[in-house]
Amino acid sequence: MSDKNSHAVYFKTLVTLSRLNAARKISLIQSLYSINLIQRHGESPVIPLASADLANINFSVVTEFPCIAFEGALLNNASFRHANIDRASFKKAKLSHADFSYTISPNKQRNCNDNDHEDGIVFREAYMYRTKFINASYISAYFGQFAMANEANFYGFKCVSCDFSDVSLIRANFTEASIQAGKLDSTTFSRANMTEACLHKSYFQTVELSDTIMTNVNGTEAEFNKCVFSGAYLVNSSFNQVKIIQSSMLKVNLTDADLSKSNLTKVIFISADLHYVNM
C-alpha cells in the first residue's frame, strides 16, 4: 500500500472503532485478526491500531491472540485475562489498569514476521500504570525502553529471559514473582515489593533498589553491577553464588541473608545490618 492509501485505511479503522460499542469492537478486531491484518509484520502491521480506542474492552472472551499488534492502542482498563498473547506487541500502548492476569506467551509462534531482536512479547515504551500481570507466564518478554509500570502488580508473574531495561517499576509488586535469566539495565525498583521473588541468573545493571522489600528473595547466581540498594530490606534472602560489583548498600538490612560463595567486588556497606549473614 502506498502511504496515502495506508493512511486512508488507518483513519477509517480509527473512526469506525471510535463509533462502535465494546462487543462490536471485539468483533471488528477478531475479523481483522482472522485475515492477518493486525499481526506483527516487520515494522508495523498492515492496519496499525495506534490511537485506536479499545479501552475498557474485555478481550478475555477471545482466548487466542498470538502475534497481534496493539502498538500504540488505547487499552486502558482492558482485560486479556487467560488469553494466549504469544509474541504480541503492545509497543507504546496505553495499558493503565489493564489486566494481563493469567496470560501466557510461550514464545512458540514462529509465523510472526517481525524483527528478530524482539523475539517475544513486547511492551516497549508502554504506559502500564497499575497494570496487572498476576500469575502471567511469559518466555522472552520485552518491557524495556522507557516503559512505565509504576504500581503494577506482578504477583506470581513468571518470566524467563525477560528484559526490564529502562523500565520504571516504582512501588510495583513482584511478590512470589519469578524472573529467571532476566536483563534489568537502568531499571527503577524504588519501594517495590519483591518478597519471595526468584531472580535466579538475572542480570542487574545500574538498577535502583531503594527501599525495596526483598525478604526471602532467591537471587542465586544473579549479577548486580553498579546497583543502589539504599534502604533495601533483604532479610532471609538467598544470594548464593551472586556477583555484586561496584554497588552501594546503604542502610541495607541483610539479617539472615545467605551470601555464601558470592563475589563482592567494590561493594560499599554503610550502616548496613549484617546480623547472622552467611558470607
Next chain:
Amino acid sequence: MNNSVDIETRRPMKTRFCTFYERAQLLIGLSVPIVIGIYTFVQYNNEQAIAEKNRQQDLAILNETRIKDLELAADVRAHDLSMADDQQKEDLLIKYQYFVANCPIKIHMPFTSKHLLLCLD
C-alpha cells in the same frame, strides 16, 4: 242596614290567644319544612364533599395515568433510540467489513486511487 254594620265594626275586637294545641300544631307544621331544609342542606354539603373527593381522586388517577404514559413513552423512545443506535453500529461494522473485504489492503497489492474511491464509497 248600614247602622248594623257600623255597630259591628265599632265593636272592639276581643284578642284571641292561641291555645296550646294550636301552638303545637303550628310548631309541628313549621318544624317539618325546617327539618327538610336542614336535611337538604346537610345532604347537599355531603354530596358536595363526596363529589369533590371523587373529583380529586379522578384528578389523581388522571395525573398518575399521565405520568405512567409519559414514562412509557420515554421508555419506548429510549428503546427506539437504543435500537436505532444499535442498528447504526451494526451498519457501520458491516460497512467497514465490506470495506476491508473489498479493498486490496494486503501487502504488495496494487492500491490505486480508483480502488480507494471504490472502497470508501
